[in-house]
Amino acid sequence: MNVVTPATQRKGRYDAGVMKYKEMGYFDLDYQPKDTDVLAVFRITPQDGVDAEEAAAAVAGESSTATWTVVWTDRLTACENYRAKAYRVDPVPGTPGQWFAYIAYDIELFEPDSIVNLSASIIGNVFGFKPLKALRLEDMRLPISYVKTFHGPATGIVVERERLDKFGRPLLGATVKPKLGLSGRNYGRVVYEALKGGLDFTKDDENINSQNFMHWRDRFLYCMEAVNRAQAMTGEVKGTYLNVSAGDMEQIYERAEFAKQLGSTIIMIDLVIGYSAIQSIAKWARRNDMILHLHRAGHSTYTRQKTHGVSFRVIAKWMRLAGVDHIHAGTVVGKLEGDPATTKGYYDICREQFNPMALQNGLFFDQDWGGMRKLMPVASGGIHAGQMHQLLHLLGEDCVLQFGGGTIGHPQGIAAGATANRVALEAMVLARNEGRDYLNEGPEILAAAAKSCAPLRQALEVWKDVTFDYASTDTPDFVPTMTPA
Numbered sequence: 001m002n003v004v005t006p007a008t009q010r011k012g013r014y015d016a017g018v019m020k021y022k023e024m025g026y027f028d029l030d031y032q033p034k035d036t037d038v039l040a041v042f043r044i045t046p047q048d049g050v051d052a053e054e055a056a057a058a059v060a061g062e063s064s065t066a067t068w069t070v071v072w073t074d075r076l077t078a079c080e081n082y083r084a085k086a087y088r089v090d091p092v093p094g095t096p097g098q099w100f101a102y103i104a105y106d107i108e109l110f111e112p113d114s115i116v117n118l119s120a121s122i123i124g125n126v127f128g129f130k131p132l133k134a135l136r137l138e139d140m141r142l143p144i145s146y147v148k149t150f151h152g153p154a155t156g157i158v159v160e161r162e163r164l165d166k167f168g169r170p171l172l173g174a175t176v177k178p179k180l181g182l183s184g185r186n187y188g189r190v191v192y193e194a195l196k197g198g199l200d201f202t203k204d205d206e207n208i209n210s211q212n213f214m215h216w217r218d219r220f221l222y223c224m225e226a227v228n229r230a231q232a233m234t235g236e237v238k239g240t241y242l243n244v245s246a247g248d249m250e251q252i253y254e255r256a257e258f259a260k261q262l263g264s265t266i267i268m269i270d271l272v273i274g275y276s277a278i279q280s281i282a283k284w285a286r287r288n289d290m291i292l293h294l295h296r297a298g299h300s301t302y303t304r305q306k307t308h309g310v311s312f313r314v315i316a317k318w319m320r321l322a323g324v325d326h327i328h329a330g331t332v333v334g335k336l337e338g339d340p341a342t343t344k345g346y347y348d349i350c351r352e353q354f355n356p357m358a359l360q361n362g363l364f365f366d367q368d369w370g371g372m373r374k375l376m377p378v379a380s381g382g383i384h385a386g387q388m389h390q391l392l393h394l395l396g397e398d399c400v401l402q403f404g405g406g407t408i409g410h411p412q413g414i415a416a417g418a419t420a421n422r423v424a425l426e427a428m429v430l431a432r433n434e435g436r437d438y439l440n441e442g443p444e445i446l447a448a449a450a451k452s453c454a455p456l457r458q459a460l461e462v463w464k465d466v467t468f469d470y471a472s473t474d475t476p477d478f479v480p481t482m483t484p485a
C-alpha cells in the first residue's frame with residue numbers, strides 16, 4: 001500500500017502521459033511531517049466512484065507542483081521536496097462520503113510574510129477540481145519558522161489595554177445604526193451619545209465607506225469631535241473605529257492618514273479589501289501606532305458550510321499573521337452563526353501563545369505562535385445586556401463586546417443603551433470577582449443591578465425574550481473524548 005520508492009526513481013515516472021496523482025508522488029502514508037512543514041487538513045467529498053486517497057493526492061498535487069499530466073520539467077527542480085504529500089486520510093466520523101486529508105508542504109514553497117502567496121497555493125485551484133464534489137480547508141499548522149516571517153499584530157491585547165488604560169473587563173462597543181443613510185452630523189451624535197453613556201468604542205459598519213449621504217471626511221470629522229467631547233466629559237479614553245476601506249490602496253492610505261491627523265487611536269478595515277491590502281495597512285498601522293480593527297465582512301460566504309470553503313479558524317490564523325489587532329470572531333448567543341465549541345477554537349487562536357490540538361474545538365494541530373502578539377476577538381451581532389452573564393462566561397475577559405442594536409435601539413435613547421450595557425457588564429464582572437456562580441445567577445445579578453439603574457431595567461424589559469436559538473451549521477466533528485483513527 002505504501003509507496004516507498006521515491007517517485008523520481010520509478011521506471012516510467014516521467015514517460016509522457018497521464019498518471020494517477022498517487023503515483024506521481026503526492027501520497028505517502030509513511031511521510032513524517034517535518035517541524036518546518038506547513039500542514040493543512042482538508043475535508044474532501046470525492047465524486048461517486050473516486051477513491052479518497054487519490055482525491056487527497058490530487059489536492060496535494062494541485063495545491064503544490066502538479067498538473068493533470070506528467071511534465072518532464074519536474075526533473076529540473078528539487079521536485080521530491082516541492083511535491084506536497086498527502087500523509088494521512090481519515091473518514092469523517094459519522095459522515096459517510098467525506099474524509100479528512102492531511103497534507104504536508106515544504107516551507108520552501110512559500111514566500112515569507114505573504115498571505116497572498118500562502119493562499120494562492122493552498123486554496124488556489126483545488127476547490128474547482130472536478131473529481132471532488134466539495135472541498136473545505138479545515139485547519140492549518142503554520143510552523144514557527146514560517147510564523148516568524150510575519151510581524152503579527154502591532155498593538156495586540158496587552159498594549160491596547162495599556163493605551164486605553166482599561167483593565168480587568170471586556171471592552172464595550174457599538175456599531176452605529178442604521179447601517180446606511182445617516183448624515184455625518186447625525187452619525188457623530190450617535191457616537192457621542194454612545195461614548196458618553198459608558199461605551200469604550202463605537203464603530204462604523206462594514207458597508208460604511210464614502211457614500212453620497214455621508215462622505216468619509218464628514219464622518220471622520222464629526223466622529224472625532226464626538227470622541228474628543230466624550231473623552232473630556234468622562235475622563236476616559238474613547239475611540240471610534242473609522243472604516244478606511246476603499247476601492248483602492250491609495251484611498252485607504254489617504255483615509256488612514258486623515259484619521260491619524262485627527263488623533264484617532266484606531267482605524268478599521270473590512271476583510272473584503274483583500275490580503276495584500278490588509279498586510280499593507282497593518283504595516284502602516286505599525287508605523288503609526290494605530291490599533292487596527294478587522295471586520296470579517298464576507299467571510300460567511302465561504303466559512304460557514306461544513307463541506308465547502310475555508311474554515312474561519314484558518315482565516316483567524318492568517319489574520320493574526322497578517323497583523324490586525326482586532327478581529328470579529330462571533331458571539332455564540334447572538335444573531336449570527338457561532339457554535340460554542342467551534343467559536344472557542346477561534347478565540348483560542350486569537351488569544352493563546354500556543355494552541356494544543358483540540359479536535360472538539362476544531363483545532364486539528366498544535367500551533368505555536370512564539371511571542372507573536374495576541375489578537376483581540378470582537379463579539380458582535382445581535383447581542384444585548386440581558387446576555388451579559390453568558391457572554392462573559394463563553395468569551396472571557398479579553399474581548400470587545402459590541403452592541404449595535406443593543407445600544408442604539410434602547411427605548412430611552414443611545415446614552416441610556418450604553419449605560420445599560422456598562423452597568424450590566426460591571427455588575428457581572430464584580431459578581432465573577434466575588435466568586436459567585438455568575439452564569440447561573442446571571443439573571444438575578446442583572447435584576448439586582450437594574451434596581452438602581454433605570455436604563456438597565458428598561459433594556460432587560462424590552463429585550464427579555466430575545467434569543468437566537470437555531471441549530472449551528474459549523475459544528476465540530478469530534479466529541480471531547482474522541483481522537484481521530
Ligand SMILES: O=C(COP(=O)(O)O)[C@H](O)[C@H](O)COP(=O)(O)O
Binds near residue numbers: 177296335336381404
Ligand atoms: O453590524 C453588526 C452587528 O450589529 P448589531 O449589534 O446591531 O447586531 C456587525 O456587522 C456584525 O456583528 C458582524 O458579524 P460578526 O461579528 O459575526 O462578523
Ligand SMILES: [Mg+2]
Binds near residue numbers: 175205206
Ligand atoms: Mg455590520
